[in-house]
Amino acid sequence: MTDTLRTENLKVYYGEHEAVKGIDMTFAEQSVTALIGPSGCGKSTFLRSLNRMNDEIPGSRQTGNIWIGDKDINSSETDVTVLRQKIGMVWQRPNPFYKSIYENIAFGPKYHGIKNRKQLDQIVEDSLRKAALWDEVKDRLHTSALSLSGGQQQRLCIARALSVNPDILLLDEPASALDPISTSKIEELIGELKKSLTIVIVTHNMQQAARVSDFTAYFYLGSLMEYNETSIIFTNPSKPNTQEYISGRFG
Amino acid sequence: MKSNQDTPLLLRKHRTEEWIGRGYTTICVLFLIVIIISIVYFVATKGISTFAINNVSLSDFLFGSTWSPDDNKFGALPFIYGSFLTSLLAAVIASPLSVCAALFMTEIVPSWGKKLLQPVIELLAGIPSVVYGFIGLSILVPFMRDTFPGQGIGVAAGAIVLSIMILPTITSIATDALGALPRNLKEASYGLGATRWQTIYGVIIPTVLPSILTGVVLGMARAFGEALAVQMVIGNAPHIPTSLFESASTLTSVITLNMSNTVMGSVQNNALWSMAMILMLMTFVFVFVVRLLERRHKL
Incomplete structure (x- = not known):
């Protein structure tokens, strides 16, 4: 189906500071890759660089290549608006627009040219179903998204990201602002979504990384220290630093 | 111890x-x-x-269109109409300019836009109204006379001078509102592949609209209460204008022009006080509207 996402010597600078120091990584399709590491290790910056969200931050620049198949998307020729439909993103704090539930989901498709009401209705329903939110909100699609609970808002944000039909989904600590029940719903959802999507998730929660991911990458000081199957990283890491981090001795 | x-x-x-x-x-x-x-x-x-x-009837005062104190006719409708017309027009002219200036400062070039424009706007706010009126009279009025029908002085000239005076009010409120917008809302929009313009008119403007409207209402309140600058360029004819380029009057301009020509306690003098009362009541209305908008914004 999709083309594999791969980075080659990807570096991200904030001003003079090199936040991500040359990462080579290939992401397995239809699986979940977790990025872990102590605060400030560059994992979120790396994640944001994958759909060029760092472009929106003044003073940041990134070098190296990000390949989707044989296409380098880290070039000035790439139309980021098209790229970001292919690579969706969900943030740490739920950030629904101050609009109705329906309008939140229809926002993306509308601006990408879908005007037909029936088609939009279908997209809204499909996206909400995929995000396991449809049953909870189908009777109040036109009420404000802000009336939803935090967990529902986050699933709405996932549904919103799905509305433009991405191949890859980037999740930046999607459950860290949520209660345990909402968290487990999000995790369940991730397991469901990976059947059709490539998912990259940044998390501070070791158990979460162990539960939801197939592969785990350990970042430290802007470098990729270790990258392997999750079961191996958590049971038999090759580097002592990784071992110390996952067992909670620092970070 | x-x-x-x-x-x-x-x-x-x-x-x-x-x-x-x-x-x-x-x-x-x-x-x-x-x-x-x-x-x-x-x-x-x-x-x-x-x-x-003085037994002037309230309806004659509010809806009478003849202002002729010598004949005991105190119809203030031309002035009420003039006040509303000029301040509404001023808001219509100033709002788009202000919102665009605010967007320029916060969204388009936040790095130097604010540094450059903020002092300019503060300066605009600090210029005394008589200076605006003087400039209006010396530059705008001749320009209007040459470009449009009529004498140059009139409703349009008044509205333009007022619109420049209320630019700083609306701009600074809009700038504050845009600056306070949570960053992650913009990110959400960019993250969906929306362009900057789509983000501005699809997310940013709708989200801060109540605050922008607050700015517009406060700007209108200022325009409604401004006397000197308007009086200098509006022409001060006591009738209802039929065209924008016709001379007219506002509540404030009539009060400032006539207050020294009337005797305290006379009907003429009291009628001016009645107009002042209308101005005051309108201020209350503006404040009330602003409060309503603020409350709606919190939801």
Whole structure:
């Protein structure tokens, strides 16, 4: 189906500071890759660089290549608006627009040219179903998204990201602002979504990384220290630093 | 041990300080309240006496279109109409300019836009209104005379001068609102592949609209109450204008022009107070609308 996402010597600078120091990584399709590491290790910056969200931050620049198949998307020729439909993103704090539930989901498709009401209705329903939110909100699609609970808002944000039909989904600590029940719903959802999507998730929660991911990458000081199957990283890491981090001795 | 002995003394000292501070601020507040109530009371009694003592009918005053104190005709409709027309037009002209300026500062080039424009806008806000009026009279009016039909002075000239005067009000409120917008809303929009313009008109503007409207209402309130600059360029003819390039009057311009020509306690004088009362009531309405908008914004 999709083309594999791969980075080659990807570096991200904030001003003079090199936040991500040359990462080579290939992401397995239809699986979940977790990025872990102590605060400030560059994992979120790396994640944001994958759909060029760092472009929106003044003073940041990134070098190296990000390949989707044989296409380098880290070039000035790439139309980021098209790229970001292919690579969706969900943030740490739920950030629904101050609009109705329906309008939140229809926002993306509308601006990408879908005007037909029936088609939009279908997209809204499909996206909400995929995000396991449809049953909870189908009777109040036109009420404000802000009336939803935090967990529902986050699933709405996932549904919103799905509305433009991405191949890859980037999740930046999607459950860290949520209660345990909402968290487990999000995790369940991730397991469901990976059947059709490539998912990259940044998390501070070791158990979460162990539960939801197939592969785990350990970042430290802007470098990729270790990258392997999750079961191996958590049971038999090759580097002592990784071992110390996952067992909670620092970070 | 020593500090323990000092404690009751220190406590008393602190209590006295608290009491003095509290007493002083209370007196200041009471003073303000007394002043405000006195002004409202004074304007209201004066304004009402036109109808209660001089027996001018309220409907003749509000809806009569002839202002001729010598014939005992006190129709203030032309002035009420003039005030509303000029301030509405001023808001219509100023709002798009202000919102665009605010967007430029916060969204388009936040790095230097704000540094450059902020002082300019503060300067605009600080220019005395007589200067605006003078510039309007010397530059705008001749321009209007050459470009459009009529004498140059009139509703359009008044509205343009007012619109420039209220630009800073609307711009600074819109800038603050845009600056306070959560970053992650913009990210969400960019993350869906929306362009900057789509983000601005699809997410940013709708989200801060109540605040922008607050700015517009405050701007209108300022325009409604402005006297000097308008009076200098509007022409001050006491009739309802049929065209934008025709001379007209506002409540404020009539009051400033006539107040020194009337005798305190006369009907003419009281009628001016009635207009002042209308101005005051409109201010209350503007404040009320702003409060409503603020409350809606919180939801």
